[in-house]
Amino acid sequence: xxxxxxxxxxxxxxxxxxxxxxxxxxxxxxxxxxxxxxxxxxxxxxxxxxxxxxxxxxxxxxxxxxxxxxxxxxxxxxxxxxxxxxxxxxxxxxxxxxxxxxxxxxxxxxxxxxxxxxxxxxxxxxxxxxxxxxxxxxxxxxxxxxxxxxxxxxxxxxxxxxxxxxxxxxxxxxxxxxxxxxxxxxxxxxxxxxxxxxxxxxxxxxxxxxxxxxxxxxxxxxxxxxxxxxxxxxxxxxxxxxxxxxxxxxxxxxxxxxxxxxxxxxxxxxxxxxxxxxxxxxxxxxxxxxxxxxxxxxxxxxx
Amino acid sequence: xxxxxxxxxxxxxxxxxxxxxxxxxxxxxxxxxxxxxxxxxxxxxxxxxxxxxxxxxxxxxxxxxxxxxxxxxxxxxxxxxxxxxxxxxxxxxxxxxxxxxxxxxxxxxxxxxxxxxxxxxxxxxxxxxxxxxxxxxxxxxxxxxxxxxxxxxxxxxxxxxxxxxxxxxxxxxxxxxxxxxxxxxxxxxxxxxxxxxxxxxxxxxxxxxxxxxxxxxxxxxxxxxxxxxxxxxxxxxxxxxxxxxxxxxxxxxxxxxxxxxxxxxxxxxxxxxxxxxxxxxxxxxxxxxxxxxxxxxxx
Numbered sequence: 001x002x003x004x005x006x007x008x009x010x011x012x013x014x015x016x017x018x019x020x021x022x023x024x025x026x027x028x029x030x031x032x033x034x035x036x037x038x039x040x041x042x043x044x045x046x047x048x049x050x051x052x053x054x055x056x057x058x059x060x061x062x063x064x065x066x067x068x069x070x071x072x073x074x075x076x077x078x079x080x081x082x083x084x085x086x087x088x089x090x091x092x093x094x095x096x097x098x099x100x101x102x103x104x105x106x107x108x109x110x111x112x113x114x115x116x117x118x119x120x121x122x123x124x125x126x127x128x129x130x131x132x133x134x135x136x137x138x139x140x141x142x143x144x145x146x147x148x149x150x151x152x153x154x155x156x157x158x159x160x161x162x163x164x165x166x167x168x169x170x171x172x173x174x175x176x177x178x179x180x181x182x183x184x185x186x187x188x189x190x191x192x193x194x195x196x197x198x199x200x201x202x203x204x205x206x207x208x209x210x211x212x213x214x215x216x217x218x219x220x221x222x223x224x225x226x227x228x229x230x231x232x233x234x235x236x237x238x239x240x241x242x243x244x245x246x247x248x249x250x251x252x253x254x255x256x257x258x259x260x261x262x263x264x265x266x267x268x269x270x271x272x273x274x275x276x277x278x279x280x281x282x283x284x285x286x287x288x289x290x291x292x293x294x295x296x297x298x299x300x301x302x303x
Numbered sequence: 304x305x306x307x308x309x310x311x312x313x314x315x316x317x318x319x320x321x322x323x324x325x326x327x328x329x330x331x332x333x334x335x336x337x338x339x340x341x342x343x344x345x346x347x348x349x350x351x352x353x354x355x356x357x358x359x360x361x362x363x364x365x366x367x368x369x370x371x372x373x374x375x376x377x378x379x380x381x382x383x384x385x386x387x388x389x390x391x392x393x394x395x396x397x398x399x400x401x402x403x404x405x406x407x408x409x410x411x412x413x414x415x416x417x418x419x420x421x422x423x424x425x426x427x428x429x430x431x432x433x434x435x436x437x438x439x440x441x442x443x444x445x446x447x448x449x450x451x452x453x454x455x456x457x458x459x460x461x462x463x464x465x466x467x468x469x470x471x472x473x474x475x476x477x478x479x480x481x482x483x484x485x486x487x488x489x490x491x492x493x494x495x496x497x498x499x500x501x502x503x504x505x506x507x508x509x510x511x512x513x514x515x516x517x518x519x520x521x522x523x524x525x526x527x528x529x530x531x532x533x534x535x536x537x538x539x540x541x542x543x544x545x546x547x548x549x550x551x552x553x554x555x556x557x558x559x560x561x562x563x564x565x566x567x568x569x570x571x572x573x574x575x576x577x578x579x580x581x582x583x584x585x586x587x588x589x590x591x592x593x594x595x596x597x598x599x600x601x602x
Contacts, residue, residue, distance in 0.1 A: 028511045032412065040408040043401050044423045047482060050438030051430050053448075057441060068441055070448075108335030119328035127332065134343055136532065136588060137581060138540025140557045144564050144577045145346035148353045151570070155363050181342040184335050242431050244543065249564065261433050265547075269437070277434040284429035288422065 051281060058274035065268040077271035081279065084272045090260035091276065093172060097256060098240040101179035106233045108180070109187025110225070116188065117195035134185045143249030146178050150250060170252025178250045179243065183236040190235060194228025238284070347581075354574035364570065372575035380559055380576065387555040390470065390545070391538035394477035398485040398534050399527070401478070406489035406526070407519075410496075424486050432480060436547050439476050443467050443548070468550040476544035484533040492526025493519070528595050536584055556580060 060067055061074030082088045116127065134142065147170075152158050154168040167174060202224070206216040244258040251259050261273055354372050358364035409420045427435060441447055443466045446454075453460040466472050496519060504514035542557030556576060563573030 036404055036408040036412065040405045040420070043405045043482075044420070046401075046479070047424060047427050049442065050435045050479070051426065053438040053441055054430060054434055057438075068444055069446055108338055111331040112335040115328040115331035121328045127336065130336075130339060130344075134339070136536060136584070138536055138557075138584065140540040140542065140560055141577050141581045142343070142346075144560055144573060145350040146342065147564060148350045148570065148574055149342075149346035151360070152349055152353065152364070177342055180338060184339060188335075238428065242428075244431075244433055245540075248561075258431055258433050261431070261437075265437065273434060273437070277430055280431070281429045285426070292418075 054274050054281070055278045058271060058278045060271060060274075062271065065270075067269045067271045067274065077275045081272060081275045084264075084270050086255060086260055086264075087257075087272055087276075090255040090257045093175075093255060094241050094257040097172065097176055097179055098237050101176055101183060101240045102233050102236045104176075105180045105183035105236050106187050106229060109184045109232060109236075110191050110229050112184070113188045113191030113195060114225075117192050117198070118200075131185045131188050134182055135189075139182075139243075139245035140249075142182060143178070143246040146174070146181070146246070147249040150174050170250055171254045174250040174252070175247055175254065175256065178246050179240045182243070182246060183239055186235050186239060187232040190232035191225065191228050194225055194231070198224060241280075350574045351578055353570055354578050356571055358571075360568040360570060372571035373579070375572050376575040376579055380556065383554050383556045383559050386470075386545075386553060387539050387557070390474050390477055390553075390555060391535055391541075393474050394481060394538045395485075395531050395535040397474070397478045398482050399531060402482060402485035402489055402530065403527075406486050406493055409486075410490050410493035421490065424483050424490075427480075427483060433543065435480065436476055436543055439472075439479060440467060440547055443472055443475070467548055468553075470549070470553050472548040473545050473553050473555075476548045477538045477541060480541075480544065481534040481538055484537070485530040488529035488533060489523065489526040492523045492529075496522045524595055528592070532588060532591070536588075539584065540580060 057067055057070070058077050059073050059075065060070055061072040061076065062069070063071060082091065112127070112131070115121070116124065116131075150167045150170060153162045153166070167177075202220050203216050206220045207213075211219065242258065243256075244262065247256055247259055248262065255263070257276065264270065264273075352366055353364065355366065355368050355370065356364040357367045357369050357371070405424070409417060409424070413420050442449055444450065445465050445467070450460065450464065450466065454462050454464070466475075500518050500522070501514050504518045505511075509517065540557050542555055542561050545553050545555045545558055560573050560576050560580070563569040563576065567573075
């Protein structure tokens with residue numbers, strides 16, 4: 001590194017430079033070896049503390065309505081994980097909307113990602129901008145504008161255009177529409193990133209060997225982009241199942257899990273919130289761990 | 304393009320087929336584009352029309368091109384706009400100060416723990432945003448693990464001391480909730496840096512600080528840009544933290560929009576507030592992009 005110099009420096013110059021360097025170097029080493037790792041550890045601890053609290057308090061033997069103060073260990077919550085009025089329905093709705101919106105958004109977003117990554121066409125820049133906009137708009141603005149659209153679809157002049165009852169009243173349909181809308185952009189960005197390193201010669205080779213476009217797509221293109229599509233779908237699913245702000249605007253009287261939590265915490269804080277949260281967390285972590293292990297076992301060329 | 308060229312050069316493809324291939328990209332993107340136009344662009348336009356309308360939810364709204372909603376929005380809610388800017392801005396700065404050293408350490412000193420560390424950074428995303436905020440309420444509660452300990456075991460804090468219901472709790476919640484959004488883009492930008500550039504700077508007798516200031520940090524600027532936008536925008540529009548961790552004095556503009564839409568049914572004023580928030584963010588983001596000189600937002 002720095003030791004290779006064209007002409008040998010005089011001993012005096014060397015001594016001077018090493019003296020100049022000594023102080024910052026030891027400070028730098030302290031920074032590198034101790035300060036930065038310690039800071040990182042504390043910051044990551046800060047990120048994880050609320051999760052630890054959530055899991056810990058799922059075992060709380062609390063009294064009264066609010067699970068705020070530690071009273072002792074109990075399995076009560078875990079033995080009755082969905083034992084609260086409205087909770088099973090809310091969880092069911094959350095899962096249903098997450099599944100359906102993930103499938104629709106992944107399909108629509110993957111198609112846009114494909115067209116953006118491999119074609120030059122008029123309006124490409126504008127489309128890129130349009131994809132970026134929903135990600136740069138605060139959720140509250142998207143939620144309120146959707147609510148405005150849905151509600152005004154019941155009023156003139158929109159009620160003349162939109163068949164009665166298609167959008168308004170608010171409910172599972174309007175939640176689904178909103179979730180697909182905010183998920184499309186994330187799918188496009190994820191799939192596009194995967195397509196960026198795509199070797200087009202593979203497709204040409206397939207065509208040279210007599211495959212038509214359809215066969216080339218399913219036998220070559222799709223398997224290669226599949227990990228990107230799966231990653232996009234997982235992202236969409238987790239965004240959908242966790243969404244509160246937009247859903248709260250368009251849900252009407254329907255419940256999803258976050259909406260149910262929001263409604264109930266004004267009057268009570270049941271331990272079931274912690275239990276369901278912990279289950280979701282453990283399933284997600286388990287899923288990631290499993291994928292990592294499976295991918296780690298595959299030979300390199302298949303990754 | 305190769306597929307298209309190939310397909311076009313095939314003698315078997317007739318005129319109809321050629322036209323289909325030329326329309327390829329538009330056919331692929333049409334369904335998703337339609338969804339975004341109908342459920343993102345149109346609602347935004349509809350919201351603008353609502354903001355210049357008058358009337359009530361029960362009697363219907365009439366497009367009267369009045370600006371009274373904007374007058375109300377701009378004159379009555381200065382405090383809440385101010386709170387949003389101040390809390391959101393403070394949280395973004397704190398996130399940058401916490402996030403940069405973390406991203407730097409993970410990117411340059413992570414070694415074989417890099418993936419594990421990244422996983423720990425995104426672990427909060429596996430828990431609901433609401434539940435994490437409720438956890439902070441538990442943690443910061445007057446008799447919770449932190450204050451309870453300081454009050455009754457250590458005794459250095461007076462029993463009346465409280466954090467929940469103060470601006471500090473709101474900023475802490477915002478800082479916490481959006482920290483991963485700051486760390487991840489910073490990490491991506493830092494990880495991409497060619498380490499030989501830093502070595503070259505060292506070879507040319509730059510001090511560590513000089514090398515950081517003139518090589519590492521400028522190359523990380525796209526990450527700083529993306530991270531601060533991804534943190535500031537959601538923090539600006541948030542009302543969950545202000546509701547759960549704050550008090551009526553710490554209400555942000557999101558609280559007002561939410562309340563006007565869902566409780567008071569005052570659609571025109573709420574739409575005007577929403578529209579001002581969105582327009583303000585768009586202007587701020589484009590100015591910021593020009594200031595930092597990074598135009599590669601969409602990748």
